[in-house]
Structure formats: C-alpha cells, structure tokens
Amino acid sequence: MKIAITGGKGGTGKSTVATSLALELSKKGKTSLIDADVDCPNDHLILNIKREKIKDVYQPTPKFNFKKCKKCGRCSEVCRENAIVFVKGNYPILIPEQCIGCSACMISCPYGAISKSRKKIGTIYSGKIKNLDFLSAETEIGVEEESPVVNALKDFAKNKEKERNYDFVLIDTSPGTHCNVISALSGVDSAFCITEPTPLGQHDLKLILQLLEKLKIPSKIILNRADIGDKKLIQEIAKKFKAEIIAEIPYSKKILKAYSKGLPIKHESIEKIAENLEK
Numbered sequence: 001m002k003i004a005i006t007g008g009k010g011g012t013g014k015s016t017v018a019t020s021l022a023l024e025l026s027k028k029g030k031t032s033l034i035d036a037d038v039d040c041p042n043d044h045l046i047l048n049i050k051r052e053k054i055k056d057v058y059q060p061t062p063k064f065n066f067k068k069c070k071k072c073g074r075c076s077e078v079c080r081e082n083a084i085v086f087v088k089g090n091y092p093i094l095i096p097e098q099c100i101g102c103s104a105c106m107i108s109c110p111y112g113a114i115s116k117s118r119k120k121i122g123t124i125y126s127g128k129i130k131n132l133d134f135l136s137a138e139t140e141i142g143v144e145e146e147s148p149v150v151n152a153l154k155d156f157a158k159n160k161e162k163e164r165n166y167d168f169v170l171i172d173t174s175p176g177t178h179c180n181v182i183s184a185l186s187g188v189d190s191a192f193c194i195t196e197p198t199p200l201g202q203h204d205l206k207l208i209l210q211l212l213e214k215l216k217i218p219s220k221i222i223l224n225r226a227d228i229g230d231k232k233l234i235q236e237i238a239k240k241f242k243a244e245i246i247a248e249i250p251y252s253k254k255i256l257k258a259y260s261k262g263l264p265i266k267h268e269s270i271e272k273i274a275e276n277l278e279k
Contacts (some may be wrong), residue, residue, distance in 0.1 A: 001277065002169040004184060008204030010175035013224035013249070014194045018172035019046045024274040026132040029167030034157050035136035036184035037174035038149045044074040044127055047073030048262045051125035057137065057152040058118040059101035066091050067183070068113035075105035081145075085136055100145040122149035124156055127170045133164065150183040168277065175204075176230040185211075190218040192273075193243070202237055209241040219243050222273075225251040239270060247273055 005018040015037070022033035035043040043238035045049050056209055062075070062084075069091055076086035083098035084105060096119065106114045112237040121143045127134040137153040139146045154171075161169060173184040185191065191212050195205040205221070223231070226248035238245050249255070255265045 001167070001190075002171065002188045003277070004171045004173055004188040005194065006173040006181060006185065006191050006208060006212075007175055007194040008177055008206070008208035009120050009195065009201055012175075012194045012196050012201060013015050014175065015172055016044055016255075016259060016265055017042050017192070017222055017224065017249070018170055019043050020266070020270045021273060022132055022168075022170045023047070023130070023264050024270055025168045025170070025277065026130060028274060028278045030133075030164060031131065031135045032135065032157070032161065032164070032166045032170070034153065034169065034171045035134070036138045036150050036153060036180070037178065038137045038146050038153065039123060039174055040088075041138055044125070044136060044174055045262055046125075046259070046264060047132075047134065049127035049129050051127045051134075051136065054124045054126050054156070056120050057122040057124060059099075059121045059148055060093060060099060060103055060106075061096065061099055061117045061119050062105050062114045063105075063117040064092065064094070065113045065115065070111050070113070072110065074108050074110060078104045079205055080104070084197045097142060097144050101148060102250045104178050120182065122146075124154065125152055127166040133160070133166075137159070145179070147183040150180050153184070154186070165265050177207050181208075182211070182215070185215060185217060188217060190220065192246075193221050194224055195221060195234055196225045196226045196254070197223060197227050197231050197234050199233065201229070202233040205234065209237065209243060213241065220261050221245045222269075223248045225249070227251055246276075 025031045035041045073086040076084040085093040122139045124137045173181045195201045228251045
C-alpha cells in the first residue's frame with residue numbers, strides 16, 4: 001500500500017504526522033518513508049536519522065556549438081520554459097536556471113549545433129531507524145524546477161520497493177499543488193490530507209482536494225491542532241468533496257516538546273490510523 005501524506009498549506013503538521021505514522025506502521029510490517037519535499041526535507045531531523053548519500057541527480061542541459069549554429073532561432077521557439085533567449089542575427093543565449101532538461105532544443109535543431117551536457121540538480125539520501133527504511137532527496141541551491149529531483153527519488157525508491165516488498169510506503173510531499181506535489185502523488189493508492197481548522201487551512205485544503213479529484217486519488221483528511229479553531233470550516237469542505245475526516249489531533253504541549261527534541265509524536269489517533277491501514 002502506497003500512501004501520500006500531503007496538504008495544500010505549509011506548517012499544518014505533514015512531516016509530524018508522516019514520521020509518526022511511519023514509525024507506528026513499522027511495528028506492523030515492512031515500511032518505507034520517502035521524504036519528497038526536496039526543497040526543504042526535514043523528516044530525518046524529526047526521526048533523528050543520520051542520512052547517507054546514495055547518489056547525485058543530474059539533468060541534461062544543452063551545449064551550443066556556434067561553429068555549426070546558423071542563428072535560426074528554432075531552439076528558442078521550442079523552449080517552453082523560455083530558457084533560451086534569441087535575438088535575430090545573434091547566437092542564442094542559455095539561461096541555465098530556467099532549463100528543465102527536456103532536450104527539445106537538441107532534437108529540433110536542424111543543424112546539429114546542440115549537444116547534451118549535464119548539471120547536478122540534487123542528491124538522494126537514505127537512512128534507517130529500527131524497522132523503518134528512509135529515503136529523501138535535496139535540491140541544489142538555485143535550481144528552479146525541482147520535479148526532476150522528485151522523479152529521480154521515486155525511480156530509485158521503486159527499485160528498492162521491488163527488493164524489499166514493503167507492506168507500507170509513505171510519501172511525504174511538499175506543501176502546495178505545484179509540479180513537485182503532482183510528481184510525488186503519481187502512483188499512490190490514496191492520500192491523507194493534513195490540515196488545520198483555520199480559514200487558510202480551509203482554503204488550501206480545498207485546493208489539494210481538487211487536485212486529488214483530478215488525479216483520481218482517493219483522499220481522507222487528518223485534522224491537526226483540531227481544538228484551536230473552527231472545525232466547521234473543515235467539515236464543510238470534507239462534506240463537499242466527500243472526504244472523511246479520519247483523525248483529529250489536538251494542540252498539545254506534549255507534542256510540541258517532542259517535536260522540539262526531534263522525537264516523533266505519540267497519539268491514539270496515529271495508532272488508530274495505523275490499525276485501520278493494517279486491517
């Protein structure tokens with residue numbers, strides 16, 4: 001079973017829930033936790049895992065041969081990311097930060113003036129705590145498009161899943177509904193949306209539920225800090241999208257202290273979710 005821990009809004013407790021649920025599930029079967037928030041991975045900090053570098057992630061980039069280039073501008077026309085600037089009568093200019101490595105310019109150049117180079121865009125790490133296997137990735141500073149790093153992480157995870165035959169795979173996505181999140185959600189069986197009972201929590205929960213609906217991924221809601229706001233805000237959205245609220249986690253000093261010490265939370269709601277998944 002492959003489950004995404006996601007949510008439209010940042011700071012709702014995704015990583016807190018993901019790490020705690022992963023540890024609880026690891027007591028019941030072979031479990032893997034994948035931290036797919038490649039912009040700001042922090043699951044290893046909560047679990048106090050010392051990560052080990054597995055491999056670097058590279059992305060193809062164009063290399064121009066101006067001896068062959070005829071200044072036709074075709075490369076700039078096909079670049080959907082606007083990573084190639086072309087002014088008539090001049091050689092094209094590459095903006096490396098904008099390039100996502102799609103190779104369209106290399107394929108379309110009628111003069112064979114563009115060859116393939118590469119640049120490092122991220123690093124994949126692994127770790128282990130008790131019976132829980134852990135994978136994460138981190139994007140290089142300055143890289144604009146991070147979904148290729150997520151895809152590389154998931155490709156690496158697939159091979160490991162075949163070897164280990166996990167009972168549970170949890171994927172902790174980044175907040176939001178952008179390309180990184182879509183890449184992380186691809187191929188999951190269901191998604192748990194973590195939210196809070198606030199107007200912002202309601203707004204962003206609606207966005208992630210709309211995305212999951214389009215991706216045809218079954219979704220459920222976990223309400224964190226459930227006793228500090230207005231639950232009706234979340235209940236309205238849950239009813240609209242027919243998404244069940246499967247757990248409520250209170251605002252607790254005990255949870256805060258555990259989080260500050262790098263310890264996963266322990267709460268009956270997490271244990272209940274794990275038991276239901278096991279069944």
